[in-house]
Amino acid sequence: MAVTDERVPSLISSHVDVIYRVYGAKKMGTVSGAPGNASLKRLLKGRGSIGGVREVHAVKDVSFVAYHGESIGIVGRNGSGKSTLLRALAGLIPPTNGEIYTAGTPALLGVNAVLMRELSGERNVMIGGQALGLTPKQVREKMDDIVSFAGVEDYIDLPMKAYSSGMAARLRFAISTAAVPDILMIDEALATGDAEFQARSRERVAEIREAAGTVFLVSHSDSTVRAMCDRALWLDKGRLVMDGPANEVCDAYQAARSKTSPKKAGAKKPAPKAPATKTPAGASAPAAEKSAATKPAPADKPASAENPSPAENPAPAEKPAPDAGTTSAEDAPR
Numbered sequence: 001m002a003v004t005d006e007r008v009p010s011l012i013s014s015h016v017d018v019i020y021r022v023y024g025a026k027k028m029g030t031v032s033g034a035p036g037n038a039s040l041k042r043l044l045k046g047r048g049s050i051g052g053v054r055e056v057h058a059v060k061d062v063s064f065v066a067y068h069g070e071s072i073g074i075v076g077r078n079g080s081g082k083s084t085l086l087r088a089l090a091g092l093i094p095p096t097n098g099e100i101y102t103a104g105t106p107a108l109l110g111v112n113a114v115l116m117r118e119l120s121g122e123r124n125v126m127i128g129g130q131a132l133g134l135t136p137k138q139v140r141e142k143m144d145d146i147v148s149f150a151g152v153e154d155y156i157d158l159p160m161k162a163y164s165s166g167m168a169a170r171l172r173f174a175i176s177t178a179a180v181p182d183i184l185m186i187d188e189a190l191a192t193g194d195a196e197f198q199a200r201s202r203e204r205v206a207e208i209r210e211a212a213g214t215v216f217l218v219s220h221s222d223s224t225v226r227a228m229c230d231r232a233l234w235l236d237k238g239r240l241v242m243d244g245p246a247n248e249v250c251d252a253y254q255a256a257r258s259k260t261s262p263k264k265a266g267a268k269k270p271a272p273k274a275p276a277t278k279t280p281a282g283a284s285a286p287a288a289e290k291s292a293a294t295k296p297a298p299a300d301k302p303a304s305a306e307n308p309s310p311a312e313n314p315a316p317a318e319k320p321a322p323d324a325g326t327t328s329a330e331d332a333p334r
Ligand SMILES: Nc1ncnc2c1ncn2[C@@H]1O[C@H](COP(=O)(O)OP(=O)(O)OP(=O)(O)O)[C@@H](O)[C@H]1O
Pocket: 020, 021, 022, 056, 057, 058, 076, 077, 078, 079, 080, 081, 082, 083, 084, 085, 328, 329, 330, 331, 332, 333, 334
């Protein structure tokens, strides 16, 4: 088949699974009861383990291709695997199965991103900027922009522990976007900040996209995803159930939510279109596949990028849990 898709892939996720192993997940006895004490004694004597191993299958067989210039929202219920997927895409968690290829360096901006509380805002800008690959000189040149974007001019010499959570979030956003990363990953960070800051954040995200970067945005806010993303991925129990234009995916997700929980979803929309028939998961992969085939993935891992599509590389059957059982993302403990 002729290759017609001229878009350039920036990230390929091919059959990605992430399984967390939680140690000591089995209850070994009560606090005061004999079984618990016996277990602890055995553990001290080096003759026992602290319990079973429970597996949480947080992301299941997720395949898609992202392109330069796209802004992709990731939506789904609590515990559906959004943050885990984002962290895997950012290279912070190795996938248990599958492959992730990126053309560029991802920068993850999360609400939990660590800035050093004891250090001043300025020191954190220096450290964060260099962590993103800027030289100290480049960070110093950008310092004024970063500080004024975050609106923390009066606090920049104070330790970060003196910042409100909103101020810290704004500074984190300003640092993370100062380097105009190839791939920017944002986890809920835009939920903080006032309307004016959110508007500026949107402009900054638009700039990154215009510079042909790719933006991923995990958000519980439907309106944020609709406003900032042209495409969305909907995860449910770790699986990609829909991949398509942001408005369509958000409509289907909201409709599904209002079906299961009308009050929470607060949606007054008509009955949903079935997502699977509308835009099935991985629907973008064939097109992406063509592109990926013509535009080689990063040099270090060329082979597998040739076959990122579920269609050509069917997902392996769900693996049974080897020991204490695999928990799906939905029924896992939070
Ligand atoms: N470090 C971890 N160890 C074990 N299980 C984890 C860990 N982090 C997440 N999980 C589990 O993985 C599943 C997916 O969690 P994740 O945080 O990725 O979902 P999410 O969609 O981002 O949720 P939320 O919307 O509530 O932030 C959940 O069942 C969660 O309990």
